């Protein structure tokens with residue numbers, strides 16, 4: 001029997017309300033950056049009750065299905081449990097709810113999931129070709145090539161399983177699901193939205209480069225160095241007591257920083 005929101009403690013309901021505001025606001029970023037048309041795409045965020053890590057009380061908030069972006073409000077956001085069951089909402093949850101739920105169940109470090117049909121990334125997905133890491137921006141954001149996930153039908157665990165199997169051992173926060181489009185993950189929905197913006201940007205740039213000639217590869221050691229710098233140093237104001245900013249951290253230690 002699926003619980004309803006009023007059966008959860010007030011502290012959970014308060015976090016749900018805040019998460020609805022965040023997810024509703026972040027949906028506006030998808031049309032803003034030209035990543036979706038009409039009702040395509042969706043954003044979700046895990047309702048983190050215990051910052052120490054996922055708990056049985058954890059839920060997630062996702063877009064209602066088939067609603068245009070100008071109609072989305074915090075109150076229209078749908079609350080589901082981690083099995084994708086409806087907990088609270090006036091509309092049916094997104095078609096991709098099962099996929100988002102599967103990711104949250106199998107990747108506890110992930111706090112946000114985004115799906116778009118952005119043009120260039122989706123064009124690469126239609127060809128099931130990984131975007132090669134030929135830009136320093138790709139090394140920074142994706143730590144290597146942007147991988148392709150398997151073809152999967154919509155509505156059950158298939159897409160979610162493909163996302164997890166592809167990204168579980170990858171540094172990339174984005175996967176191009178074959179014949180479908182990009183799905184991105186992050187420590188929260190804002191990080192996943194950023195990855196969705198960046199995957200479209202680099203998919204376009206690499207496509208244009210390929211039209212002009214043959215992009216040159218970046219060596220793995222340089223990719224690792226760029227990734228470590230960007231994930232550890234970029235945008236940080238070193239405190240007086242911090243280690244020197246040039247201290248590289250091995251990429252494998254970066255897995256938890258999604």
Ligand SMILES: O=C(CO)[C@@H](O)[C@@H](O)COP(=O)(O)O
Nearest residue numbers: 040041042065066094095154
């Ligand atoms: O690509 C799909 C489903 O995977 C689209 O239908 C999706 O972008 C939008 O569906 P929803 O409106 O979120 O149900």
